[in-house]
Amino acid sequence: xxxxxxxxxxxxxxxxxxxxxxxxxxxxxxxxxxxxxxxxxxxxxxxxxxxxxxxxxxxxxxxxxxxxxxxxxxxxxxxxxxxxxxxxxxxxxxxxxxxxxxxxxxxxxxxxxxxxxxxxxxxxxxxxxxxxxxxxxxxxxxxxxxxxxxxxxxxxxxxxxxxxxxxxxxxxxxxxxxxxxx
Amino acid sequence: xxxxxxxxxxxxxxxxxxxxxxxxxxxxxxxxxxxxxxxxxxxxxxxxxxxxxxxxxxxxxxxxxxxxxxxxxxxxxxxxxxxxxxxxxxxxxxxxxxxxxxxxxxxxxxxxxxxxxxxxxxxxxxxxxxxxxxxxxxxxxxxxxxxxxxxxxxxxxxxxxxxxxxxxxxxxxxxxxxxxxxxxxxxxxxxxxxxxxxxxxxxxxxxxxxxxxxxxxxxxxxxxxxxxxxxxxxxxxxxxxxxxxxxxxxxxxxxx
Numbered sequence: 105x106x107x108x109x110x111x112x113x114x115x116x117x118x119x120x121x122x123x124x125x126x127x128x129x130x131x132x133x134x135x136x137x138x139x140x141x142x143x144x145x146x147x148x149x150x151x152x153x154x155x156x157x158x159x160x161x162x163x164x165x166x167x168x169x170x171x172x173x174x175x176x177x178x179x180x181x182x183x184x185x186x187x188x189x190x191x192x193x194x195x196x197x198x199x200x201x202x203x204x205x206x207x208x209x210x211x212x213x214x215x216x217x218x219x220x221x222x223x224x225x226x227x228x229x230x231x232x233x234x235x236x237x238x239x240x241x242x243x244x245x246x247x248x249x250x251x252x253x254x255x256x257x258x259x260x261x262x263x264x265x266x267x268x269x270x271x272x273x274x275x276x277x278x279x280x281x282x283x284x285x286x
Numbered sequence: 287x288x289x290x291x292x293x294x295x296x297x298x299x300x301x302x303x304x305x306x307x308x309x310x311x312x313x314x315x316x317x318x319x320x321x322x323x324x325x326x327x328x329x330x331x332x333x334x335x336x337x338x339x340x341x342x343x344x345x346x347x348x349x350x351x352x353x354x355x356x357x358x359x360x361x362x363x364x365x366x367x368x369x370x371x372x373x374x375x376x377x378x379x380x381x382x383x384x385x386x387x388x389x390x391x392x393x394x395x396x397x398x399x400x401x402x403x404x405x406x407x408x409x410x411x412x413x414x415x416x417x418x419x420x421x422x423x424x425x426x427x428x429x430x431x432x433x434x435x436x437x438x439x440x441x442x443x444x445x446x447x448x449x450x451x452x453x454x455x456x457x458x459x460x461x462x463x464x465x466x467x468x469x470x471x472x473x474x475x476x477x478x479x480x481x482x483x484x485x486x487x488x489x490x491x492x493x494x495x496x497x498x499x500x501x502x503x504x505x506x507x508x509x510x511x512x513x514x515x516x517x518x519x520x521x522x523x524x525x526x527x528x529x530x531x532x533x534x535x536x537x538x539x540x541x542x
Contacts, residue, residue, distance in 0.1 A: 138523040138524045139522060139523055139524070139526070139530075141521075142520055142521065142522060142523075145520065146520075146537075152537065156533075156537075159529075159533050160530060160533055160534075163526075163527055163529035163530040163533060164526060164527070164530050166526075166527035166529065166530075167524060167525070167526050167527055167530075169527075170390075170393055170394070170397060170524075170525045170526065170527050171390060171393075171524040171525045171526060
């Protein structure tokens, strides 16, 4: 059932392309996050040739090997891939104009996407995004009590994304049936 | 009869109304996700890279806080009295904030800094300044004090010691890295460990002040984690690949 639904969606090249391109964007975003202001600055520099400008973001993609722990690199890649699959399946599902939308599946999907983004981490301190948000409230010490220093959010993101994909796959595979009240 | 017929035989099945769940669920979830993502991006851009928890530098206590990526300029970095390697008059100056217990600093040192040494420092194009950002506990502070003492009595051997410190790095605040270990390493490099120990004690307050000032200065430039490196007017956060560092140095050499 699950794999049939996946086949149904990704048989169409447009959804495969959507999932792939979304995954690439999410992965790049996660890897570039600590240096986004630098990338913006270099890209906006008028005196630097365009090809030279492109070198920086391309070079920074290599930081998945240098600026991530093995765990955070693995869940960042997993989140990026699942994020793409999830988004493509949500769009496929909504595109079929099924009116009986089981909202839970979709909401879980978006929560999964959000949690995944929060869990993206790098450098020495685990969850980069979460620590940025927590630092706003002066609550970064919370991360020191987490066994994986915020990596838990990445794992939670993976679980939510997998749950969402499963629920959407189930909905895609089941035809719309109206309940008959007798 | 007619009434009976209607009642029993032509009862029209009633289609259940579609579940009218809260129609706002999807847009709300999208908006929340969007706000979280946008907020996180904004915060991470305005506050620099990773945050250092309870040891976060007190930004703006010695210098006014500057937003990262805007006021970053190597010309504004305090270089006097700071350990460095390379040609004192090199056309490009690079400043790196690091912690001796940070595993990413170790990675950055063994990858980017080693290549930088071969390609730019030994050729006289770059001077690399080592700034303290010791925030990972007692062993980091001791290493910082030792670094200051070594720079004072044997500046020519500072880089060897710096490199050896990263090579010896193990788990934080345990295993290798206490004062005794560091002094043994100092001795093995042919540096007067007795003198180093003496300075670490007699000048502890002065050295600690300099270490703390480096951290505050880094924070003012938007460095909230290690390693953080300023090249020209650019700040690069984290243990980034050598290719990215090289590109920024080449831009600085071109005057861009």
